[in-house]
Amino acid sequence: MPDPFFDQLRRAPDVEAPDLVAVDATDRLLLDEAAAAIAVHPDGVLTVDDTHGALTLGAVALHGATGVRAHTDLRVAELALAANAERTGVQGFTVLPQLDATGARVVLVQAPKSLDALREVAEVVAAGADPSVTLFVGGRVKHMTRAMNDVLADSFEHVHATLARQKSRVLVATGPRPGPSSFPRVAEHPDLGITVAAHGAAFAGTKVDIGTRALLRQLPAEGPGVAVDLGCGTGVLAVALARAGFAVLASDASAAAVASARETAVRNGVADRVTVTRDDALAGVEPGSVDLVACNPPFHQGTTVHAGIAERLFEAAARVLRPGGRLLTVYNSHLPHRPALQRLVGPTRQLSRDPKFTVTESTRR
Structure with a gap:
């Protein structure tokens, strides 16, 4: 009514x-x-x-x-x-x-x-x-x-x-019935050498989802420069980028994700190389100031699938990347993100693909 x-x-x-x-x-x-x-x-x-x-x-x-x-x-x-x-x-x-x-x-x-x-x-x-x-x-x-x-x-x-x-x-x-908080929860992942801390609303909790695992395999082994973990969640990618030598900005719109990523950085000994911020689509980051962006974008708005959510992040990445900078993106293989990446960021090539996930690299024009 x-x-x-x-x-x-x-x-x-x-x-x-x-x-x-x-x-x-x-x-x-x-x-x-x-x-x-x-x-x-x-x-x-x-x-x-x-x-x-x-x-x-x-x-x-x-x-x-x-x-x-x-x-x-x-x-x-x-x-x-x-x-x-x-x-x-x-x-x-x-x-x-x-x-x-x-x-x-x-x-x-x-x-x-x-x-x-x-x-x-x-x-x-x-x-x-x-x-x-x-x-x-x-x-x-x-x-x-x-x-x-x-x-x-x-x-x-x-x-x-x-x-x-x-x-x-x-x-x-x-x-x-007041009681002690059960958060953040913490889990070790010996196969990745990473400890994950998660508050309740953080995506995937203390697990490392298979999309993030696919993107982890494509991150550079070393990389002096500035990197952004865009939509950082619990901060797993931020930890890997910091270990590779990047100065890392981990950014997420979720307060729970930001609190989780900060704790994850501390527990993995990289808090001095990872700055965690709560921001909407990197609004507080200077244009052309970043060498690499890694992004595992959401594709749901609540319970509705909508491409516009990921495209806002692609636009944000394009804005903050320097010319020649790279955006590494993982997404469900059935989603038509590649044309949007090419349109919004620049030339895009496939790094890996399986029935579930595709990883691409887009170079800023």
């Missing part, structure tokens, strides 16, 4: 497309289910992973919340929240660089994709929020499982599900 307030919201600077929306049924259901709790505790609202600002701005504009605190894992979500706040004129919220639930009484969460990400949110809320806190976790029914209830039950006494509406559902948790 159209809503004059929500109709003002946009995804920008996130990818815009007809099948991608700024406000979904889950946002609306979360706000409706939490309305009574917000009315009782208007100054105790925390939003988590609010993708484009609907939860944060809606809590203020529609339900009278004051001093809302918002933490989003993705930097682009922060930027979209700021843009929508300016567009709508809504104020009365602050953005948290790290998740901090201290004193929160009402917590609204867009359900993350992984159970580990949900577990870390639940642990942080249970440990820091007011004992009276109510945690609302919303998602599309097709992506919600019984295991999510179980994860919440590890940190809360009572968990129940609301009735579904427009194919969305909300899990409600009360009675926090």
